[in-house]
Amino acid sequence: MELAFPWPMSNGEWLAWSSAAVTVLFGLLLFFAPRISLRILRLQTTEAHPEAVSEARATMAGFYLGLGLCCVLLGAQPFLYMALGVSWLFTAFGRLVSMLSDSGNTFYNWISLVVEVALAALPLAFAFGLIP
Template sequence: MEFSFPWPMSQGEWLAWSSAAVTVALGLILFLAPGLAFRALRLQPHPDKPEAIAEGRSRIAGFYLGLGLCAILLAQPLLYMALGFSWLFTAFGRILGMMTDGANTPYNWVAILVDLVLAAFPLAFAFGFLP
C-alpha cells in the first residue's frame, strides 16, 4: 500500500485543513511548552501540583495533536466533521462557563469567536456547504 500526502484540492477543503493545522499548532505549543500555553490561556497550575502541567501536555495536547494530524494526514470528511464538532463543543462549554461560572470576560468572547470559526470551516466542508 502506498501512502501519499492528501493535499487539499478545493477552497472548502483548504479551510477545513486550515482548522486542522491550527489545531495541530495549538497541540504542539501545549505539548512542547505547556507553561507558556497555560499563561496564554490564562491558566495557572498550583505550584504543589506538577501533574497539572502533565495534564495539559498529555490530555489537551494529545487530543489536539491526534485529531488534527489524523484530519490532515487522512483528509476524510468524517474526520473533519469530528474536528468541527470538537471545536463546536469547545465553544458550547465556554458559553456554559460564561453563563454559570461568572466567566463573562472579553477574553472569553474573543475565544468563542475563534472556537466557532475553527468549528465552522471543517463542518461547512464536511456537510457540503463549501465545495
C-alpha cells in the same frame, strides 16, 4: 497501499484543512511549551501539583495533536473533518455555558468563543457540503 500526503484540492477542503492545521499548532504549543500555554490560557499551576503540567501535555495536547494530525495526514475525509468540527463546536458550547453560569463574561472568553466557532465552522461547512 501507497502513503502520500493528501494536499487539499478545493476551497472547502482548504478551509477544513486550515482548521486542522491550527488545531495541530495548538497541540504542538501545549506539548512543547505547556507552561507558556497555560499562561496564555490564564491557568496557573502550583508547586504542590506538578501534575498540572503533565495534564496540559497529555490530555490537552494529545487530543489536539491526535485529531488534528489525523485530519491533516488522512485528509479529504468528511467524517474526520466532521469530528474536528463537532469537537470545536462542543468546546465553544462549553465556553458559552461557562460564560453564562460561572461569571465568565470577559473579553478573553468572547475572543476565544469567536475563534472556537470559526474553527468549528470551517470543517463542518466542508463536511456537510456547504462549501465545495
